[in-house]
Amino acid sequence: MAMPESVPAPLIIDTFKDVFRAERGGARRQDPLGWIISVPDTHQKTVLAALDKERDVRVLTCSTEDEANGVAAGLWMTGEPVIVMIQHAGLYASVNTLRGIAMDGRVPIFYMIGLLSRERDKDPRDSKQSMVRFAEPLLDLFGVPHVRLEGPDDVHFIPEYYRLSRERRGPAAVLVGLATS
């Protein structure tokens, strides 16, 4: 197994902006460029900190991941580009909303999910931490397409899985392997 690497926050944010620009195209509304709906995640805290300084991207912090799903769905219905940033514990906490809104409602919701406490030298499925170990099997159980962000070379998965969520009209996720830098 190749050793995973941390992904720098600016690279992720530039990728988010590219995703938003592509979705906006020539749309009338360009402000904000897009929305990040988050429940703070230690694993992605450098991205969240850097987003605070961004003027083009609007960040909404929710109390729970259930709420993040609802807000993202409403924004999508109005044509707004939106990404949900949570951690694995939040995925577990919000599976009924994932099912009820994103799956049954056929709403494309794209998630960035932090694998907090993932061991660098282990495949997440072999982790000693149950919250790391069960994330991918849970997504498999629900039929949610997912992929791991294991280093800077993998950021192309962000636009790919964002588009996939739109094409299949449902949830899709990128799992953040190591804490962002």
Add this chain to the structure above:
Amino acid sequence: MAMKPEDVLEIIAAARGTAICIPTMTTSPAWRSIAPDDLSIGCVGFMGGASTLGLGLALGSPDRRVIVFDGDGSLCMQLGSLPTIAGIGPRNFTHLLFKNNVYHTSGSQETPGGDGVDYVMMARGAGYKEAFAVRTLDELRARLPAILTGEGPIFVELHTGLAEKTPMTDRGGVPFHEQVEKLRARLQA
């Protein structure tokens, strides 16, 4: 005497204009027959989610009023939505709480705290621009213009009795994903 939810909904339907309406649980069956339109979306199956679905719609449609028909049992399931909504402060957002003090759909078990819970105080504490209770239809009619056009987020605790139908006694209606598609098409037309 508590207001009948159906009477409340009739009054709102007559005055809502082009507002997006989001009923949940026991307001859903009645709203389907009172306002069978593609500017409404009923939330059943992810209890508590109506308010944040409405928040997303309000943020993405800042020129259109969004009205959530929440329930007290539903709100309790996602009580954190109050500060989430108040924190970002959508000016076009009206949050109506149909307070009947029970989980009507599942057999009318009392909600935690029942009648003693003051959701107006919670909404005020969370930071809603306005929060007040309404106990009669006359009071509702009098305050309706402010409720539907005032600067949000506005929270109104409506003291109601039980609805005639619940999602269990009246299971019909358009599937959720079709409602999503119709509303999306309407908003992006």
